Amino acid sequence: MALTALSEMIARELPYLRRFARAMAGSQAQGDAYVAAALEALIADSTGFRAAVEAGQRPRVALFALFDRIWASSGGSITADRLISDEALAAASLRQLAPLTPRSRQAMLLSALESFAQEEIALAMNATPEEALILLADGRAQLAAQSRGRVLIIEDEPIIAMDIESIVEGLGHTVVGTADTRSRAVAAAMETRPDLVLADIQLADGSSGIDAVKDILSAFTVPVIFITAYPERLLTGERPEPTYLIAKPFKDEQLAAAVGQALFLRNATEPAPAAG
Numbered sequence: 315m316a317l318t319a320l321s322e323m324i325a326r327e328l329p330y331l332r333r334f335a336r337a338m339a340g341s342q343a344q345g346d347a348y349v350a351a352a353l354e355a356l357i358a359d360s361t362g363f364r365a366a367v368e369a370g371q372r373p374r375v376a377l378f379a380l381f382d383r384i385w386a387s388s389g390g391s392i393t394a395d396r397l398i399s400d401e402a403l404a405a406a407s408l409r410q411l412a413p414l415t416p417r418s419r420q421a422m423l424l425s426a427l428e429s430f431a432q433e434e435i436a437l438a439m440n441a442t443p444e445e446a447l448i449l450l451a452d453g454r455a456q457l458a459a460q461s462r463g464r465v466l467i468i469e470d471e472p473i474i475a476m477d478i479e480s481i482v483e484g485l486g487h488t489v490v491g492t493a494d495t496r497s498r499a500v501a502a503a504m505e506t507r508p509d510l511v512l513a514d515i516q517l518a519d520g521s522s523g524i525d526a527v528k529d530i531l532s533a534f535t536v537p538v539i540f541i542t543a544y545p546e547r548l549l550t551g552e553r554p555e556p557t558y559l560i561a562k563p564f565k566d567e568q569l570a571a572a573v574g575q576a577l578f579l580r581n582a583t584e585p586a587p588a589a590g
Contacts, residue, residue: 320360323367324353327374330428331381336557337423337572338385338415340537340579345557352381371437375430378438382420386440419575421446422453426571427560457574461581462486463509465573466502468526469541470494470518474562478512478541481569487577496521496529503530510576511538512569537576541569 331352336345356363356377366376415423417439424430424438436446465487469475479489490506493499495517503511511530513523527538539558558572 320364323373324356324377327377330374331377333559334378334423334428335381336559337427337575338420340415340557340576342557348381348384351384352377355384356380366437372434374428375434375437378424378428378430379440382439385420415575415579416453416456418449418452418456419578420453421449422457423571423575425450425453426565426567456578457570460574460578462488463573463577463580464488464490464506465510465512466490466499466506466508467492468494468499468511468513468517468523470514470516474514478569481566482512482573485570485573487573493526494518496523496526499523499526500529503536504533507534508536509580510573511536512573513538513540515540515542537580539569539572539576 328349332346332349335348336342339345339348363376363380366379367373421435421439424435425432430438432446432450433443435441435450436443439446439449441449462485465482467475467478467482467489469478469492475492475494479492482489487510490508491502493502496519499513499517511527513527515523517523517526523540527540530536531538537558538556539560540556541560541562541564543562558576560568560572
């Protein structure tokens, strides 16, 4: 495989890896740090990636498998036989990043967000198909048993807003409001202080869902899932970007997985209340 072809192949898959890494880590900075480490490893030695692709594996699956090895190694001590050097890990600030997302949730996200088949989940997670099936079932069980949250929907198309509301409430969460413009979204957020925001990009009066979210985040911290027809445009690395992205049209399972992961990481990282 020529170097140019390899570079083009990786470039095509990179936005999807960045989206997945951010969902796993719960932030743009941490997700991108993991991706940087994976690319560093690939530059150092592309033999395994090339061999997997030449054997018929989808490039995206092979790239995600490399990411999985970086993700799995970052939570413990790094030895010389690891896939990436200590220096590269330090440069990517991974020593401070202990993965919060269990492997069962990783399997669920691969299935729901990335539409990986069971065999591909196994390859991407360096697991057997049987292990992948168990992890996937456990991840879905965790999602069903998760604590409930209060959700604000920012969407200018009434039918889509109703669809999102139905999915969210079907998961047991409470929709505290819907808004179709920037000003209404900010007002609703200030009034309800939701646990999660679901936001479209283009709003009814020509205003921007991104601007609405910036206004909200300047007042308080809340996880945000952006829903857009063009997710790749928000994964360029050229500006501060969303942590969670779902492409339109979306499946119920995709939205459920993103909502579950965002609330899971919010609850896992939220400071414990002070003792009275």
